[in-house]
Amino acid sequence: MNCLIVDDNKLARTAMKQLASHVEQLHVTAECSSAMEAYNLIQKEKIDLLLLDIEMPGMSGLELTRNLGKKRPVIIFTTVNKDYAVEAFELNVADYLIKPVSPARFIQAIEKAREIIDSNHREIQVSDTEFVFIRDNGILKKIRTEDILFLEAMGDYVKLYTAQKFHAIHTTLKALEEKLPPSKFMRVHRSYMVALDKIESIEDGNIIIQKNAIPVADTYKAALNNKLNFL
Helix, strand or coil, rough: CEEEEEEHHHHHHHHHHHHHHHCCCCCCEEEEEEEHHHHHHHHHCCCCCCEEEECCCCCCCCHHHHHHHHHHEEEEEEEEEHHHHHHHHHHCCCCEECEEEEEEEEHHHHHHHHHHHCCCHHHEEEEEEEEEEEEEEEEEEEEEHHHHEEECCCCCCCCEECCCCCCECCCHHHHHHCCCCCCEEEEEEEEEEEEEEHHCECCCEEEEEEEEECCCHHHHHHHHHEEEEEE
16 A cells, blocks of 8 residues: 655654554655645555645645545545544545544554555446446445445445345445446435336435435436436
8 A cells, every 4th residue: 555645744744654664565655745746746656545734835735635636545634633624524535633643543544544445446347237246345246236226425435225235335426327327327316316217206305215215306306307207
């Protein structure tokens, strides 16, 4: 797991490097004193994990995170300020560490990051329109698309519901919307996608699927009406 430490404070970088040296399979590829330096390095090197300070001169850690795009590694924020926690987690980072960081808390954050990285950033693969593969505890499992009832976004994860159980997948609803066949699945809310053929009724603005009430946002109502066969 290639790690990049970014902090304008040399002592803070040294402390992070010391913590990282005690974790197996965690390799500190480099350390940067500014967000811009880190941005340029990430464009050239394969970085899996970013240990990123927030308050830095010039570009902040939050701004760097927003600008990395597809090159963005898994990110753990490291800061002395608790005030950015909400904004940080809205950016779907792995963890938020308050300095000074204890070894136990550091390991906890690294394990969260490792779990995300081990998923290879692709928790779901579409083989064809008949079934998908999802990663469940490191094992790829085949699920027929006809068994999927609906999907619900939950932070960094999406819950994929079948009649028997749900599976938590580390991905985004937008990514699944692009992978699943649009003839069978539709986004109906910022946090929900449904299997069209599993809709039993629509009551008071909610889709009912096997006793589950799924809200339909106003922005999706017209598109949903066009998809359904009204008599």
